[in-house]
Amino acid sequence: MSYSQMGIILGSWQLTYIIVAIIAGAILDRWGIKKSLFIGTVIIGLSATLRYFPIGFSTFLPIVAIFGIGGPLISVGAPKTIAGWFRGKGRGTAVGIYTTGPWIGGFIALSATNSLVMPVTGYSWRLTFVYYGLLVFSIALLWWFLARDIEPTEAKEGESxxxxxxxxxxxxxxxxxxxxxxxxxxxxxxxxxxxxxxxxxxxxxxxxxxxxxxxxxxxxxxxxxxxxxxxxxxxxxxxxxxxxxxxxxxxxxxxxxxxxxxxxxxxxxxxxxxxxxxxxxxxxxxxxxxxxxxxxxxxxxxxxxxxxxxxxxxxxxxxxxxxxxxxxxxxxxxxxxxxxxxxxxxxxxxxxxxxxx
Missing domain, CATH: 1.20.1250.20 (MFS general substrate transporter like domains)
Structure with missing residues (x-):
């Protein structure tokens, strides 16, 4: 693939994200945080795992783009979770932790991929994506079994x-x-x-x-x-x-x-x-x-x-x-x-x- 094609692939999830974000927010308000964040995490896991299979631009593009469907359910769902679970100073602390999460996760991934994960997968970038996909699926399961939902007590039923x-x-x-x-x-x-x-x-x-x-x-x-x-x-x-x-x-x-x-x-x-x-x-x-x-x-x-x-x-x-x-x-x-x-x-x-x- 050319650099321009790779640039389109790498940016495709952001375009999808912008389009899906508002819809994801409405889904969260109607489905609740437990179900919505579980689905979002599974979609992200699928986007990572399916990257084992692409053989060119046309097959890689949609697999990376669907990351932008799961991403908003997480980034929008986390603040909604904090708003429901925390009050006062605890809410400020929770928002701070949530904000640093992507930074720390990115740092760990960049540090661990070449030094730890790639040697285990035989330096196969395809198997490395599968590894991270399976890790995400395990996190989705942990969330499903350990998270508690919040009953929507104030939402206006039937409002469009x-x-x-x-x-x-x-x-x-x-x-x-x-x-x-x-x-x-x-x-x-x-x-x-x-x-x-x-x-x-x-x-x-x-x-x-x-x-x-x-x-x-x-x-x-x-x-x-x-x-x-x-x-x-x-x-x-x-x-x-x-x-x-x-x-x-x-x-x-x-x-x-x-x-x-x-x-x-x-x-x-x-x-x-x-x-x-x-x-x-x-x-x-x-x-x-x-x-x-x-x-x-x-x-x-x-x-x-x-x-x-x-x-x-x-x-x-x-x-x-x-x-x-x-x-x-x-x-x-x-x-x-x-x-x-x-x-x-x-x-x-x-x-x-x-x-x-």
Missing amino acids: IGRTFSRLIKIRNVRLILIMGLLSFAIMHGFTNWLPKIMESVGMSPTISGFVSSIPLIAGIPAVLVIPRLVPPRLRGRILAILAVVVTAALIVSVNTSGAPLFVGLVLFGISGSSLFPILMLILMDTPQIGEKHMGLAGGIFFCVAEIGGFSGPLVMGTLADMTGSFFAGAFFLASLSLTIFVMTLLLKAAPDPHSI
């Missing part, structure tokens, strides 16, 4: 998805959170995806740039475990505004300095940028008109919109780099998006603090 969607989208905080989610995903994906190349462009070797590019991730993991828990609901808008300002400054510093200032800039970006998503998700969960009862659909709408930013951020960064010959313009563009988030936080309605403990 379209009517519920219309009602949710009329809520000012929801509209603001959607736009800020799109902008935050554009910032995070746009900067982190290009960070190794940004570091190489200032003279670092590929090896060193890889290590340096991991600094935001390392700094972000403890931040998202602590900040969402410590911030009370009534102050989340203000903290979001502060984080947006710090992200703006960190972006400018990271592309204009070297040595210690660069290190500080990347650490600050990791702490502030990584904390945007969990704070936004907590504000969405605690919006009175949403709560656990509509968190599935609300989360689906959020991820549908936010992933558009996740796709467009790296695209704009690359385009501006081609046009200007450097990454400065792209970094300043992302900084302007962060300032837009700051302005939008001033329009957020402060949430009540009924669950603080």
Whole structure:
């Protein structure tokens, strides 16, 4: 296969994800978290296991694309699960753990695949996919037998998805959170995806740039475990505004300095940028008109919109780099998006603090 064909394959699940996200949210609200997350996990397992069989572009494409069907059921279902299972500071901690899960899982997979899994499978990439598929199936079974569901006590029976969607989208905080989610995903994906190349462009070797590019991730993991828990609901808008300002400054510093200032800039970006998503998700969960009862659909709408930013951020960064010959313009563009988030936080309605403990 050509690089362009592989690029289409690797990006196919994201396109599927955006299309399916809202539908997945509605399914979660109607079927419940236990059944929905089980089905989503099984679909992901199938996508991994079936990669043993493809022999070319036309057979590989749909198998990778179906990952985007199971993915939204997990990423949307997890916040709905947290909204139903946790309250107060426990909810903030749970969102932080949920946010770090993909990072830690990705790190473990990258570390273990070549060193542990590939030797066991005889260095067969096909059998390696089967191994990970079987691992996912085992996780699905654990979830099915150990998870508890929540009875939908407040959902309006018989209300159409379209009517519920219309009602949710009329809520000012929801509209603001959607736009800020799109902008935050554009910032995070746009900067982190290009960070190794940004570091190489200032003279670092590929090896060193890889290590340096991991600094935001390392700094972000403890931040998202602590900040969402410590911030009370009534102050989340203000903290979001502060984080947006710090992200703006960190972006400018990271592309204009070297040595210690660069290190500080990347650490600050990791702490502030990584904390945007969990704070936004907590504000969405605690919006009175949403709560656990509509968190599935609300989360689906959020991820549908936010992933558009996740796709467009790296695209704009690359385009501006081609046009200007450097990454400065792209970094300043992302900084302007962060300032837009700051302005939008001033329009957020402060949430009540009924669950603080």
